[in-house]
Amino acid sequence: MKRLIRLGVLAWLFTAGLSAQQRKDVDAFLSTHQQAIVREFVELLSIPNVAADRENIKRNADLLRTMFTRRGFTAEILETSGNPLVFAELRVAGAGRTLLFYAHYDGQPVDPKGWKQSAPFTPIMRDRRMEDGGQDIANFLSLTSFPPEARLYARSASDDKAPIMALLAAVDALSALKQQPTSNVKVILDGEEEARSPSLAATMGRYRDRYRADLMLILDGPLHQSGKPTLSFGARGNLVFQLTAFGPKFALHSGHYGNWAPNPAMDLVQLLASMKDANGRVLVSGFYDDLPPLTAREREILAAVPDRGDDLKRFFGIQRTEQVGDNLQEALQFPSLNIRGLQSGDIGDQARTIIPDRAVAEIDVRLVKETDAERMLQRVLAHIRAQGVHVLIDQEPDDETRARYPRIVRVSRVSWTNAYRTEMTLPESMALVSTFERAWGEAPVRNRTMGGTVPIDFFIQALGMPAIGVPVVNFDNNQHSDNENLRLQNLWDAVISFAAVLKM
Numbered sequence: 001m002k003r004l005i006r007l008g009v010l011a012w013l014f015t016a017g018l019s020a021q022q023r024k025d026v027d028a029f030l031s032t033h034q035q036a037i038v039r040e041f042v043e044l045l046s047i048p049n050v051a052a053d054r055e056n057i058k059r060n061a062d063l064l065r066t067m068f069t070r071r072g073f074t075a076e077i078l079e080t081s082g083n084p085l086v087f088a089e090l091r092v093a094g095a096g097r098t099l100l101f102y103a104h105y106d107g108q109p110v111d112p113k114g115w116k117q118s119a120p121f122t123p124i125m126r127d128r129r130m131e132d133g134g135q136d137i138a139n140f141l142s143l144t145s146f147p148p149e150a151r152l153y154a155r156s157a158s159d160d161k162a163p164i165m166a167l168l169a170a171v172d173a174l175s176a177l178k179q180q181p182t183s184n185v186k187v188i189l190d191g192e193e194e195a196r197s198p199s200l201a202a203t204m205g206r207y208r209d210r211y212r213a214d215l216m217l218i219l220d221g222p223l224h225q226s227g228k229p230t231l232s233f234g235a236r237g238n239l240v241f242q243l244t245a246f247g248p249k250f251a252l253h254s255g256h257y258g259n260w261a262p263n264p265a266m267d268l269v270q271l272l273a274s275m276k277d278a279n280g281r282v283l284v285s286g287f288y289d290d291l292p293p294l295t296a297r298e299r300e301i302l303a304a305v306p307d308r309g310d311d312l313k314r315f316f317g318i319q320r321t322e323q324v325g326d327n328l329q330e331a332l333q334f335p336s337l338n339i340r341g342l343q344s345g346d347i348g349d350q351a352r353t354i355i356p357d358r359a360v361a362e363i364d365v366r367l368v369k370e371t372d373a374e375r376m377l378q379r380v381l382a383h384i385r386a387q388g389v390h391v392l393i394d395q396e397p398d399d400e401t402r403a404r405y406p407r408i409v410r411v412s413r414v415s416w417t418n419a420y421r422t423e424m425t426l427p428e429s430m431a432l433v434s435t436f437e438r439a440w441g442e443a444p445v446r447n448r449t450m451g452g453t454v455p456i457d458f459f460i461q462a463l464g465m466p467a468i469g470v471p472v473v474n475f476d477n478n479q480h481s482d483n484e485n486l487r488l489q490n491l492w493d494a495v496i497s498f499a500a501v502l503k504m
Contacts (some may be wrong), residue, residue, distance in 0.1 A: 016182065017435040018500040026499050029173040030492050035144045038152070040067070041165045042141065045123045045154040049161075051106040051195040057083045060105050064164070066188055071171045073187070076206060083191030085297050087210060090171075090185040098184040099501070100213035100465070102456065104193030107156035116153075122218065123154035129476065130483060148489035157486040158477035163219035164189065166472060166494035168352055173499055181502040185417045186213055195415060196455045204462050215428045219437060221452050222479065223472040223490070224445040227390030229436050229497060232450035232469030233429065234421030236332065237367030237457060239376055240340075242413040243384075244360050245269065246397055248484055251345070251354040258288075258355065260413045265344035265359040267407055272361060273388055275380075276335055280322025282337045283338035284383040290370045294333065298448065301424070302329035315476075323500070332449050335376065336366040368449060384409055417455040421448070423476035431504060432468055439500035472497060 018026065030037075032222060044063060048056040051081035061077050061084045062328055068075035073086040083106065110120040117124045126134035128149045137143070137150065156162075167187070174180060188211065192199055204211075224230045247256075249263035276282055294302070304391060307328045313319065325331035344359035365376055384391055390405035394412045401408065422429060436444040460467045472494035473479075474487040 003115060007399070008481060013076070017438040017504050018496070021497065022177065022179070022196040022499075022503065023439060025177050026170075026173045026253070026496055029176050029198045029349060030169075030495060031145065033169075034146055035141070037165065037169050037495075038140055038146065038488075040168075041152070041161070041271045041491075042123045042154075044161055044165065044176060045122050045152075046121055049105060049156055049193050050109050051083060052109075054083065057106060057191050059190060061086050061189075064105060067168055070186065070188055071175070073170060073185075078203060080203055082195075085200065086189035086192065088187040088188075088189075089209070090181065092181050092184050092212075095121045095182060095184045097215070098186060098213040099181075099504075100186045100188065100211060100216045101167060101187050102169075102190070102216060102218050102459075103203050104160045104190040104197075105156075106191050106194050107159065107161075108194050110155050111482065115389060115482055120155040120482075120484075123152055123157065126151050126153065126485075129487075129500060130375065130485070146488045147170075148487075148492075150488045151485040152488065153483060153485045154286065155401045155484055157484050158222070158473035159484065160193070160220050162473050162486050162491060163470075163498075164177045166491055167219065169491075170498035171500060174502060179503065180504060185502065188213070188477045190456075193455060196415060197459075201418075204459070209260075210460070212457075213463075213465060215432075216460065216463070216465050216467040218454055218456075218467055218469040219472070221450050221469055222473050222475040222477060223471050224305065224447070225312060225475040226308065226445065228306070228442070228473070229440050229444040229465075229493075230471050231432060231436065231444050231446060232447040232471060233424050234369060234447075234449040235419060235420035235454045235469060236449055236451060237371075237417045238323045238453040238455075239365040239373045239416040240413070241363055241377070241411055241415075242360060243271075243363060244347045244358055245271065245504065246358050246408045246410070247355060248357055249402070251352075251357050254353045254355050261355050262406075263355050265356055268342075268344070268359040268361055270408075271384065271387055271389060271409065272339060275383065281326050282335070284337070284350070284379050284380045285386075287335060287337075287376070288373075288374075291334065291368070292370070294330070297467035299330070300444060302333070302448060303327065329448070332447075332451050333368060335368055335371045338364050338366070357408045366451070366453070367416070367419045369419045369421040371419070373418055377416075378412065380413065384411075394483075403433065417453055418457045419453075420467060420470055421461050424448070426466055429468060432470075432501070435500050435504045436497065439496060470497065470501070 047059050049060050064086045065075045073088040073090045078085040125137040125140040128134040245264040245268035341362035345356040389407045389409050392410045397408050474490045478484045
């Protein structure tokens with residue numbers, strides 16, 4: 001058994017990837033097939049893919065199954081209690097290992113009013129980033145090649161249909177070169193990732209054997225902001241909940257009752273202010289207790305990531321940063337507490353001179369591997385109670401409760417995903433780094449922990465395999481927001497990266 005394990009390690013360490021000639025051949029393929037790739041991509045982007053839209057989600061799944069079948073994969077739709085999964089497999093004669101690619105085909109909800117185009121699911125192309133004065137490229141589907149800085153605008157252009165298209169184009173490129181992958185390939189496409197992947201967990205008992213592989217590659221998230229090839233060896237988890245502070249049972253006139261009736265918005269902002277200091281460090285007792293100190297080697301790896309903090313501050317239009325860690329990468333190794341939304345009364349032309357009846361805050365706590373979601377939630381609740389606030393869980397205060405407690409907060413809409421992390425020193429990790437170095441002529445940016453969340457920690461743990469993120473899209477893609485976009489050169493670069501991984 002030990003000898004077999006050693007042989008398995010050696011198989012990872014002595015990897016190949018794309019040769020210099022194969023890299024040139026893939027580049028040549030891309031130069032003559034850009035139109036076909038973009039046309040197929042636009043077809044996929046044109047189908048609405050919000051998770052709650054079951055009819056269109058099924059259309060997405062059907063098209064994706066067809067797209068993989070055309071490339072010689074055995075592809076099927078795995079029905080679940082929610083949205084279907086698309087599972088595809090390509091077996092390679094003589095392959096000694098199996099790669100499992102994970103991506104999702106659902107997207108964030110859209111508000112068409114915020115999009116600078118006719119509709120979020122009607123893709124358009126601009127010659128560069130819209131915020132930099134990008135202009136529409138008319139009849140772009142008639143072009144045979146595209147400017148590298150051109151941007152394709154549509155929901156899920158980056159998150160997360162781009163890597164699916166790039167993977168398929170990489171398979172096409174190898175096929176055109178009469179090459180095949182060196183590993184067996186499995187692909188699982190999730191139709192509910194943006195809704196926290198509830199149905200994926202339920203399929204483990206039924207489909208676990210189909211999912212088994214030697215390495216899982218997660219195709220999600222943006223490249224490092226430098227634009228360099230990037231690997232992410234973990235992702236933060238996310239604990240979300242809603243806090244509601246209560247004032248009078250109904251809104252009161254602020255002239256008649258101001259200085260007398262308590263204002264729930266003021267109560268809530270004072271409570272929130274008690275949770276963080278002026279430098280951004282969380283003041284909740286025990287919030288950082290689970291974290292071991294970073295080792296010297298870990299600090300060295302984090303410092304090597306070329307974040308260019310001053311450039312980022314200029315790009316984002318901010319003068320200061322929170323002081324949690326010595327740099328951005330160190331900050332991502334800590335759990336964070338964020339106010340993602342506030343609401344009380346009305347603003348602008350709708351504002352009224354009232355004391356509102358309630359105030360609401362939406363909170364997210366980003367988790368790292370060492371921090372358990374349930375434990376972190378209990379620490380936040382303990383902090384709230386320590387401020388003299390009575391906590392209700394998922395219920396409105398009745399008259400007796402209102403009469404008894406001076407300050408009341410309801411905690412509701414609680415859900416979470418825990419974090420995961422794969423060690424960079426594993427043979428699989430080093431093999432992937434080596435593959436990228438060979439393809440790109442330089443070491444990739446290595447993120448110990450990606451800032452975003454991929455809600456499949458349970459899936460990774462249940463399968464017991466290393467999981468590494470291979471992000472490919474531009475960092476300024478407006479992910480989860482209006483005017484989501486993909487820089488075209490990122491798509492072509494992604495094809496090269498995935499071709500290298502398939503030849504690893």
